[in-house]
Amino acid sequence: MKKFVIAAASALFATIAAPAAMANGAQPVELQGGVKVDKLVVENGKEKHVYSDPKVVVPGDKLVFTTTYSNTGAEPVRNFVVTNPLPAAVALAPEGAEKQDVSVDGGKSWGKLGMLKVSDAAGQRSAQASDVTHVRWVLPLLAPGARGAVTYNAIVR
Amino acid sequence: MRAAHGTCAIVALGALAIPSLAHATGVTAGTLIQNTATATYTTGSVSGSITSNTVTVRVDEILDVAVAGLTTAPALAGASNVVLEYTLTNTGNGPEAYNLTVNTAVAGNQFDATLQSVVVDSNGNNTYDPGVDLVLAPGAPTPSIAADGSLRVFVLVNVPGTVVDGQTGQVQLSAAAVTGSGTPGTVFAGQGDGGGDAVVGTSTANQSANDSLTASLATVALAKSATIADPFGGNQPVPGAVVTYTLVATVSGSGQADSLHVTDVIPTGTTYQAGTLKLDAASLSDASDADAGQASAAGIDVNLGTVAGGSTKTVTFDVKID
Numbered sequence: 001m002k003k004f005v006i007a008a009a010s011a012l013f014a015t016i017a018a019p020a021a022m023a024n025g026a027q028p029v030e031l032q033g034g035v036k037v038d039k040l041v042v043e044n045g046k047e048k049h050v051y052s053d054p055k056v057v058v059p060g061d062k063l064v065f066t067t068t069y070s071n072t073g074a075e076p077v078r079n080f081v082v083t084n085p086l087p088a089a090v091a092l093a094p095e096g097a098e099k100q101d102v103s104v105d106g107g108k109s110w111g112k113l114g115m116l117k118v119s120d121a122a123g124q125r126s127a128q129a130s131d132v133t134h135v136r137w138v139l140p141l142l143a144p145g146a147r148g149a150v151t152y153n154a155i156v157r
Numbered sequence: 158m159r160a161a162h163g164t165c166a167i168v169a170l171g172a173l174a175i176p177s178l179a180h181a182t183g184v185t186a187g188t189l190i191q192n193t194a195t196a197t198y199t200t201g202s203v204s205g206s207i208t209s210n211t212v213t214v215r216v217d218e219i220l221d222v223a224v225a226g227l228t229t230a231p232a233l234a235g236a237s238n239v240v241l242e243y244t245l246t247n248t249g250n251g252p253e254a255y256n257l258t259v260n261t262a263v264a265g266n267q268f269d270a271t272l273q274s275v276v277v278d279s280n281g282n283n284t285y286d287p288g289v290d291l292v293l294a295p296g297a298p299t300p301s302i303a304a305d306g307s308l309r310v311f312v313l314v315n316v317p318g319t320v321v322d323g324q325t326g327q328v329q330l331s332a333a334a335v336t337g338s339g340t341p342g343t344v345f346a347g348q349g350d351g352g353g354d355a356v357v358g359t360s361t362a363n364q365s366a367n368d369s370l371t372a373s374l375a376t377v378a379l380a381k382s383a384t385i386a387d388p389f390g391g392n393q394p395v396p397g398a399v400v401t402y403t404l405v406a407t408v409s410g411s412g413q414a415d416s417l418h419v420t421d422v423i424p425t426g427t428t429y430q431a432g433t434l435k436l437d438a439a440s441l442s443d444a445s446d447a448d449a450g451q452a453s454a455a456g457i458d459v460n461l462g463t464v465a466g467g468s469t470k471t472v473t474f475d476v477k478i479d
Contacts, residue, residue, distance in 0.1 A: 089190045
């Protein structure tokens with residue numbers, strides 16, 4: 001009886017895994033996510049950013065989310081748009097946020113932070129980094145073999 | 158088009174999750190931060206989309222606490238179970254219980270109260286309810302307090318009988334997180350709520366606050382004097398002369414005298430003159446009734462009730478020398 005259950009379970013797993021593997025195999029691009037904790041350390045009187053794997057993370061800590069991409073195919077890839085919804089528990093870090101292509105309405109509209117507005121109880125106000133729901137990067141062309149990384153800085157709410 | 162649908166689904170989730178983040182102290186311990194990126198692209202005339210792996214970071218528990226003293230209580234000498242109130246706030250991001258310590262011998266005290274018991278406001282009405290609120294056994298921690306939650310703590314003390322009016326004594330309540338406290342940044346591995354670590358926050362997870370007791374006492378002095386009016390227009394104590402007794406009760410100090418009675422007996426060889434009893438020049442009936450005084454052939458009794466320090470009450474009555 002026990003054996004049967006195991007067999008059934010692995011069969012189920014196989015049916016789910018197989019199409020995904022096939023789809024991935026057909027993809028000419030790869031995306032790999034990563035995250036580091038950004039700690040400001042004072043060393044010899046100078047401030048220095050130290051990036052480490054997240055071990056202890058508490059509210060207020062800074063995280064750097066990285067997505068590396070590569071064109072593993074033989075054809076050029078065009079209109080390459082990486083979209084990253086921010087996890088609800090983090091806010092986009094204010095430093096450098098104005099340079100990023102962001103959305104404050106769940107990905108419906110996009111722009112630079114300084115041009116976006118949000119509605120609150122008092123009416124409309126200028127959007128702030130903490131209002132950002134999504135970040136994205138638009139790359140017109142990825143030549144075969146091209147690789148790179150996009151990052152955003154976040155603060156644990 | 159598929160990618161657009163995917164984005165919409167994520168949007169809906171994000172919008173739902175935001176209200177739960179309205180914590181002053183940050184994301185709840187144990188929350189998983191999960192980040193996934195999606196890319197859309199075209200190759201030739203074919204468009205495609207790909208989703209990255211999901212990276213997950215667990216939010217650890219930060220241990221913090223704030224304590225506030227709420228009471229500046231007047232205290233009577235020898236008073237027992239004076240209630241001092243404190244508020245204990247969990248300023249961390251996970252549920253936490255706290256060990257409480259009471260110090261009655263605070264430096265600078267003019268008197269030290271004696272600790273009777275520590276009670277937590279278990280019914281949350283901000284009022285000490287004897288027999289209802291939870292009395293903590295010595296050394297027992299508080300019940301767990303939710304992140305951002307507060308708990309009212311009552312410390313019951315006795316005041317020594319030897320205090321002098323105006324003396325002050327402070328009582329200090331300290332609260333330390335049960336998981337641990339100490340230098341900010343100290344990590345208690347695996348002890349955080351929600352399965353992560355616990356980290357001491359900026360409060361050191363150990364804070365204290367003082368409540369103050371001020372001895373508020375009253376002393377009562379009673380002075381008696383007499384004036385005589387004889388039937389001949391003089392002031393000789395002869396039979397038929399009327400003696401007016403004046404009793405002056407002076408209450409001093411910052412406190413008050415409770416249930417203060419002025420009583421006197423009618424001297425032998427004299428007779429109380431009906432209807433002459435007065436309090437602060439206002440007549441009182443002789444009968445035991447609604448007014449403060451009563452008088453008879455035996456003596457007088459004026460009930461002054463509660464008299465604040467700094468006030469004076471004058472009682473007069475007449476007797477005739479037999």
